[in-house]
Amino acid sequence: MNGPQPLITNPQLLSQLSDAELQAVLLEGVSRTFALTIPQLPENLYPAVANAYLLCRIVDTIEDEISLNAEQKKRFCSEFIQIVKTGEGAQAFADELAPLLSTQTIPAEHSLIHLIPRVIAITHSLDRAQIEALACCVETMANGMPVYQALDLRAGLKTMKDMDDYCYYVAGCVGEMLAKLFCHYSPQIDAHRDELLKLSVSFGQGLQMTNILKDIWDDAQRGVCWLPQDIFTETGFNLADLTPTTNDERFRKGLEHLISIAHGHLQNALTYTQLLPRHETGIRNFCLWALGMAVLTLKKIKQNLSFNESSQVKISRNSVKATILACKLSARSNLLLSLLFNLTSQGLKTPGWQYLPESHTGQ
Template sequence: MTAQDIQTHNEPTPLGCDPADLAWVENTVRQAGTSFASGMKILPPMRRYGMFAIYAFCRVVDDIADGNAPLATRTQELNEWHARIARLYGAQSVPQPEPLERVLLATINFFALRQEDFTAVIDGMMMDTQTVIVAPDEATLDQYCDRVASAVGRLSVRIFGECSDDGDKVAYHLGRALQLTNILRDIPEDAARGRLYLPSDLLDRFDVPRDAIKALDAPGLEGVCRVLAARAQDHFRTAFATMKTCRGRAMLPARIMGASYEAILKALCKRGWSAAVLRQRPSTTLLDKARWFSLSYLP
């Protein structure tokens, strides 16, 4: 995507941004190959580029947290993003703003996004940076899910056009459903980084070691993951039910994203979490996603 592709026939550009800046955030989304892209593409230009900016922001801070730079460097870079966000909301100007900051500023102003949600996302990345998360307690796991997923949802629903308390409730439950699904899908990859996001009380209940590598071969891992999968399914169910109290068109992208991830959760449950299959990536089809999208409208 180029700036020329975005601005044609002298039409005003989305969010009043420079076409080159818009092309930058869009290309960030394209290069990431995110499964959320389908939910973004159906949005009208203003909302679509707003979501591209949110995703690009999340991608940048996540790459910092997961990068190979020394801890001090990653911490400094995340703290700098705290300062950048504060400047976008403050009266002071941003020195030499980058394309992402310029589009974020336009998005923040147009959709009245809340600073605390950006702060929460960065704090979630800090959790991954400052300590290696292994067998967290329930409160820590829930806080992590809220920061890295539900906070993104709270930003997203406002861009979708739903600024109500029910919109925030959708973000609360759908964010947790998506993040728990990620955790259940990525257990081997997380273990390779020394991470184990499964909660300590469930590990203890099923006699699974509180060790990222040893947990992979534990017979009780299946039981832990089944309980967590049921929890994720409950969050999906509540999120979809709450969407019915919101504006239907505003919730369409959230339904698409939710259905895509619910299909992944169902595929994981079908595959299971035994040591023999744990490293097999679950596959989903467009038909699977369409099925769960349709079912999301049912009572």
């Protein structure tokens, strides 16, 4: 608490830090999970992945800002795409956006928006292939996310396909970008490029679906639902009836189906990780820690389908520590990883129920 916290609210002090220090402090401020996992990556990958996360967080901040209307969000997203691609216009963009942020946006994100010029300068200090991977991801995300601003989401998304699309725009495209960066980093990884790109979308969706399921009730408080109605039509529940006080077996049955789908995506995430060279323990741990925490979260949701607050299914710090230790001990062994995954994810799959998502790779 004595490190980045006092700094994060002071853009002037932040601007005096080195690039590496700045990205580390900003990451700690906007995402403790990624501040934990990204430093596990090899030295040649860390700057690009840290920068990528900050760029995506800028898009998220624009999308989540309550003071901006849908048209403003669309314009800012469109302008940001060009800034990431060209490296130009960052200061004017930050100067216009920063004063519009409300107090609901956390202080770390206020600082991040103020420091967009510096973040973009770091982006354009990377090599060409890395810049292209980051720009492609930002373009996909910034073009896709505003579509959902215009939707009435009180009754959820219409179909599972709609949920797939949403997850692709907010997480699947990030998975693709990471796969591209890993392939660029290592010819040995690049040998599996096509398979990794396909699996990376599923990896991203598994993590995003886990977050959606965990945050159902927080979202419901805001009058938003990211669940797909067609899954619940099968169980006889109408998502338009969903409220923070809902207690309905038909709803819980639909949740079980979604948990099973998320489990299938996380199974693909394991396959993805096992395709990475065994000696690349840093990259493997980066993937495994996120995968392990997602599995444990799904497990808590499955064991407590009647939960009504996200805090009730949040994994403990001890669980996080245990996940990290287990991953470190088994990172080099595909057999141990399979055994660990099967053991911890036992009971997550709904027997006799399967959903096969469409591929988004190459969108």
